[in-house]
Amino acid sequence: MNKTMLWFLLLLSLRLSAQQVKTVDSRISHVTVFLNKAQIERVIKTRVEAGKTDLIVTGLTSQLDPQSIQVAGKGNFVILGITHQQNYLSELNVPASLRILKDSLEYLQKQIALEQSQKEILNKEEQMLLSNQKIGGTNQNLTVAELKGMADFYRVRLSEIVTTRMKHDDKIKKINERVVKLQRQIQEQNELYARNTSEIVISISADAASAADLQVNYIVANAGWYPQYDLRAINTKSPVQLSYKANVYQSTGEEWKNVKLKLSTANPSEGGLKPELYTWYLNFEEPVLYKRLKGRAAGVMLESAAPAMAKDKAEEDAEALNEVTTTADYVNTIQTSLNAVFDIALPYTVASSSKPTLVDISKHDLKATYQYSVAPKLDADAFLMAQVVDWEQLSLLPGEANVFFEGTFVAKTYLDPNNIKDTLAVSLGRDKRIVVKREKLKDYNSRKTIGSNQRESFAYEISVRNTKNEAVKIVVEDQLPVSQNSQIEVTSTDAGGAGYNKDTGKLMWELNVQPNETKKVTYKFEVKYPKGKIIPGL
Template sequence: MKIYFKALLTLFLSKNSIVHSSIGLGILLLGFHFPIFSQGQLKIDAENQHITVFLNRAQIDARVKTNVQAGTTKLIISNVATTADPNSIQIGGKGDVMIMSVKFKQNYLGNKRRSTLEDSLKLAKSELEVVDVLVKVAENERNMLMANANVKSEKDGATPEDLKEMMDFFRTKLTEIGTRQMQLLRQSKDLQDKINRFQQQLTSQGTNINQPAGEIELTLQAKSATAIELNLSYIANNVGWSPIYDIRAKDVKSNIELAYRANVYQNTGIDWKNVRLSLSTANPAEGGAKPELYAQYLNINEPVETPKRNVRMSKGVMPVEMAMSAAPQAMDEVITVASVVNTVQSTLAVNFDIAIPYNIASGGNPEMVDIQNHSLRSTYKYYTVPKFDKDAFLTAIITDWEKYNLLPGVANVYFEGTFVGTTEIAGGEAKDSLMISLGRDKKIIAKRETVEEFKSRKNVGSNIRESFGARITLRNTKTEAINIVVEDQVPVSQDSRIEIELEEAKGAEFNKETGKLTWNLTLQPLENKEIILKYSVKYPKGKNIQGL
């Protein structure tokens, strides 16, 4: 009879304990009993089918197909992540069997990755030892030949013909030995390079290469020989992905093209080969429990005198940890590899199902996976802060960007086909627009200079009034008109005795709390503009004003 069973497995259950699934329990209630036969052992690799990668951790879904004999069988499932969370393991499947017990264990002798590298390293070292012996043999042959040459030359009565024959012989033999030595030395160098590479590979894998192999041990009981098909699911640690973006602007009249990508990394101890991937914006590591607020008590710490010591008593504030929920991600028109990504949005997260299978090595470099492409409607504006920098900076302003719910990440910025730098995208901010800097434009010249004639110092009763002024000049050397924002500032008082008065800043927006001045200007081709800024500071006599 066919059985479907599903059990939440726990670590280190004893061999004779029974994992009761609802169906298994039903079988026992019906009075069906499995006879006890001799116990056999079977080992098989789990075949990873689908992996859902969260921002931190991953859910691995695998499959196992095999045949078991009648009686009790100990099934060892290998190719399991060594970082698996034992409490998350679930098994379902079909077969005329009962699960008697389950264990998750780590096999310190079963790391195939390390074994393969170490075997290759040992083989290369053995080959090098043989080559080194052959080099010494050739050197001994050469030394013996030269010793015989000395003996031959010391003989009396050697004829010219004898000398010629001797020279030809030694020339031939020395050439043969020398050629063989050069070939052996080349082999020795190549083998030493190979050994170094194997050692570097072992070192580069770090602790990952030293990880034990993960295994799940099932004790199964069958009435008769039968085929079984198991579906295995569990959560693995040391896995995750992070967003990275490419932002491209063709010119100041085109939309911003945003490529949404993911850097997927994994250090599970097993390689993912030809698996289907899903990327989720959920983060199981953050936890899903709502934070609780506790009473916040206030008290005044007052010393209480006693004959021996002073005692201070106070009430504390209980800390509260806030859990962040992952921002959902919407999908716009896609035009590259992202076209094979299916976006599934749930209440709490978004999943990106990648149709193309991927290979991702454990402990290797992160794999870049395309997710989405967006064409973002943008407006372009120049900004300059001549107080600190004479250049103007081109920026792209994206409105309604919050509907894309982008996750925080680094963006590579390209303008007119040239890489101009990186910027940060901070998802979840309560702003109605996103500003992206596209770099400097040397064709817009900004200059700020202090005007000495605007400076003055006067006594006003018990106070001193100092006046300051600056001239900002702008020039557009481009052949088209531009919109530019000019920013400057005046000091902000943090003392009621210090008064600041803005005397001249025609056309500027003024934020009194921050002292920031903003001019929104349009510069026609080859146009010059001048901005005058004047302000005064009044403060008590004899006081040294910090920051003035």
């Protein structure tokens, strides 16, 4: 019996000795950034011995989704299983930028201590001088010259001490100001990096010692990207250049250093499960008697989400800009069945920071026609508009756009492809050389009472003067009121040749105005309503 037990213990010890634990280094090689969240790919190169080995991948962000972990590998081994665990004793590796800040803070603190020491020496010297004012002893008489010399010495030295001490105080004050700024920066960085880490344990089995190449994929939160655009027009005869950019952000606590970056228009947070329609029942409302209950009822909601994987100077300046090579020249756009993926060939570094990293995605020259537009009821200035076509295949997302015309920043606008039809209209700014006036024609305005109703007549004239040295095409917009009450009737008596939409009341003229020419349009309408009623805004 004892002999059998010894053999069992021996076999058990041999088996336990074959179960090795090995901590391995890994690096981030690829990152696919979704609109919300990101997929990280890490590579591991190591060597395993015969038997079972637990490879521990350390220093990972604690914000990874354990359900999303995938491991693949090459080598003569078998992957037995994967586990994930939090490590509350170890923090993420401190980046070089944070180490530099901490070193700078330590240096400044040493400088403050040195200045304080110098001040202390001066204080000691001052105390020594003040405590030794009896010169030459009580029995020795000093001449006037000797007394004057000693008095001058005391005065000069004490003045020097006071002046030097003030200089040290000034230095300490300035250093402290720098210390406060550094501490703020360090605090901001610490919020991103001073977190607990997590670990992935990969259990593998090998018949013999061999090399192992592993790839680990997982999804992380606190990461994503959002679009930003630049719209540039050189003049009214050139296409509009659209620069598609991405603001990539992440605060996972680990730096994505020199990684292959992909940007996906997918959003794992929205989920990938099709919603189901359930039977829609109708019934009469029944009175319900409510009773006051003690305590509270807790409701639990379960959420299921399936991460998606996957003229001149202006012209010269524009040509020079076109010659500049950007990341956009190294991006390949891949259209998948459901989304678009922008594959960036150049390696990128995205720090864990509260500020996003701007990445150029693509540049496109889009066909555009130019015309002016004015709504003088709201604003008498004419706005130059670019009508852009053939934008549908660019995989645009809603986002802000900076608008430039003739090399000058004009304004910010917002592109929403979901609300754009075939033509994308972009405002390029005001042109004061087109003078527009809208006047009420008093001779045609009247109010009459017919029976129990009142009838008011209105007339407006809009004049457009072109002071430019070239002809312009301009769209003039105005409106007639639209009734929301059957007792109020609106009648267009003269639309003045405008296109008239009865549903919206919108009037629209398309005018071609030659240089130094003035064109005028007039429209009239009537409003009929019951006598004694007041219509606000009429």
